[in-house]
Amino acid sequence: MIARVLRDEIVRAEQQRRLYSALVVVLTLAVLIGGLRQASAMNSGSFFAGLSKFFDYPGEIVIEAWQAGPAFFGLLWRFLPALVETLNIALVATLLGGAAAVGLSFLSSRNLDVWPPLIPVVRRTMDVMRAFPELILALFLIFVLGTSPIPAMIAVAFHTAGALGKLFSEVNENIDRKPIDGLRACGASWMQRLRFAVWPQVAPNYVSYFMLRLEINVRASAILGFVGAGGIGSELRRTIGWGQGAGDETAALFVLLFLSIVVIDQMSSATRNRLVRGPALA
Amino acid sequence: MTIADTLRAEPGFQADAVAATVRRRSWAALAALAAVVLYLAYAWHAFGVSTLIATAQPDRAVLLGLDSVAHKVHVTKDLRAGDLQVSIEGERTAVYEQPPAWVATDGGRTTVDLGDGYTVTIEDRGAVFEVPGYGTIVARVEGGKIVTDLPGPAPDWLQLNPAKVDARPTIGRRLQVSRTRIEVHRYFFGWENFFFPFRSELTAYSAGELAGLAVSGDRLSAELPNWRYILDTFLTNPDWLHGEVLIALFETVMMAVLGTMIAAFVGLPLAFLAASNFTPSRVLQAATRRLFDFLRGIDMLIWSLIFIRAFGLGPLTGALAIAFTDTGSLGKLFSEALENIDDKQVDGVRATGASRLQRYRFGVIPQILPVLVSQILYYLESNTRSATVIGALGAGGIGLLLVETMRTAKDWENTTYIIILTILVVFAMDSLSRRLRRRLIDG
DSSP states (O other), X not given: OHHHHHHHHHHHHHHHHHHHHHHHHHHHHHHHHHHHHHHHHHSSSOHHHHHHHTTXXXXXXXXXXXXXXXXXXXXXXXXXXXXXXXXXXXXXXXXXXXXXXXXXXXXXOTTSOOOTTHXXXXXXXXXXXXXXXXXXXXXXXXXXXXXXXXHHHHHHHHXXXXXXXHHHHHHHHTSOSHHHHHHHHTTOOHHHHIIIIIHHHHHHHHHHHHHHHHHHHHHHHHHHIIIIIOTHHHHHHHHHXXXXXXXXXXXXXXXXXXXHHHHHHHHHHHHHIIIIISSTTO | OOHHHHHHHSTTOOHHHHHHHHHHHHHHHHHHHHHHHHHXXXXXXXXXXXXXXXXXXXXXXXXXXXXXXXXXXXXXXXXXXXXXXXXXXXXXXXXXXXXXXXEXXXXXXXXXXXXXXXXXXXXXXXXXXXXXXXXXEEEEEETTEEEEEOSSSOOTTEEEETTEEEEEEETTEEEEEESSEEEEEEEEEXXXXXXXXXXXXXXXXOHHHHHHHHHOSSOSSSSSOHHHHHHHHHHTOTTTOHHHHHHHHHHHHHHHHHHHHHHHHHHHHHHHHHSTTTOSOHHHHHHHHHHHHHHHHHHHHHHHHHHHHHHOSSHHHHHHHHXXXXXXXXXXXXXXXXXXXXXXXXXXXXXXXXXXXXHIIIIIHHHHHHHHHHHHHHHHHHHHHHHHHHIIIIIOSHHHHHHHHHHHOSOHHHHHHHHHHHHHHHHHHHHHHHHHHHHHHHO
């Protein structure tokens, strides 16, 4: 008797769950199809007309790059400083943002003996920093400081501090408290406890998130360059603005950006695998 | 006996080796720190921070700050035509027919009261500016030249040159005299004509009266019901373009939602090919992985530039750029999640005689669903920000609108308005995604 009631109950719950899943799937599909139709209608060029032209532009720059012949490698060399500038923006922003994030994360972790009322304040601050669009900050700073890599760097660092701060504080909250208590028993100060009990536990995860962020920031710096922050983005904007004839230069910039992103991507995932899974630091 | 001695007495504990390791690691940490400091010093030099500080224009920030919360009213006398008009922001569409009370005209003489004892008197081809604490500035245009008379040495808020006199004793009061015109600016706090255009009869009503009008049957205009008329007037307000801004915001959100959804739908099946425990062949697995790397490596910037060429301006362009990049990112994440699943559940489903599709549906998907949903929502949130940037590259939406209003730099309150709306939308998406994640994953 009880078994039957229970089974009916389970069957009903299962049916309801399936209904919900089906609804979610249908709704998602409806949004997707309706949205695509709407987007296609709002676009200045239509989807099918664009589809036939999709390979025109990449084709055009590949042909121009091919025609440039060996001179193409000269172009790669010529644009190297722009690439270095973009990489500098990303690295400095990640370093400064990461340093700020470490501070913010220690102040927003519940298990590190911080003054409790401070925690929600710091957390909300980080939420705002994370959600604030980089573009707006960068454009504002470009207006005040003039065209230079600094506005992009500050904008990216600001966002990084919020994003990494949240991840770091999650790492902090998952540590083992025993070393902290041990050091406290010896009379260690708050700074000493952080340095010798917390830091060794969290550092590998920090480095892994740092590498992930570095990769994201290289992309962000390249994009912000396009709106006037220097580096490879501004070079791209210049060559694309010229239209036809500069296809080889555009291709060179694409190749540089692609290669650097792939290299950093591979480096970052290799480091992360080694730090988080590997035995090296176990 | 000290603690160190106790430890040394412990069998198998090599105190010297431990001390050496600690020392080596401390040195390594210090060396890393030194390298970072050196690098930052190099960056300081490479970015030219010193020259940047010297050439920065902090006054532009102050100006922007003022202009974004205030509007100015111009009192302009055209010296060629000889007529005087009062208008908001000097726009032709916003000229007062009856000048406000602080502008008094008496024959050929106009007195502009700027408050706190500051007054400008415009008469004939000259202006007299009373500045409390400084004295009276007289500027006249005589025979194509500007003649000035000052009570003392020129302060730094006063710029004098043969073609123009520009006096701005406080940030909210300004007098400019050039050979062709005399112009007085007075700033007022707030955004002007925010709801309805200057000429619209609707500006006269209060909020309560408007609500009454909206439901009333007496039509203000013959063609439309009142609520539509009020809404239309609001949306087509030429100073603020509320309608255009809302459409642009909608486009941006659409780019993010569509882009993320397409990426998830395409990325999931491909992830099965790229996961080592599901792939039908090693070659296919390697090919799919390289495809993911390629899609991610090209980056949103390049994809957007290519799609803008092919599809022109609009949400579809942005959505496709996001979809291409994130198919790579999400596909990689999904395939990693697939590689980490527990095979026991799949075997259990297999034991009931389930087909391959059923095994995936009931044995695999429930295991990766939390990762799937949380990653999709996380990307949705970050793509809302990306969509504003892609828009600025030329794909349209709020990003493009923002860059355009900033570039013209005419009215900063418009820019502020767009910035506030953009931030609100990004925050809304952020909290929506956070709430959904918490509900769906923590149950």
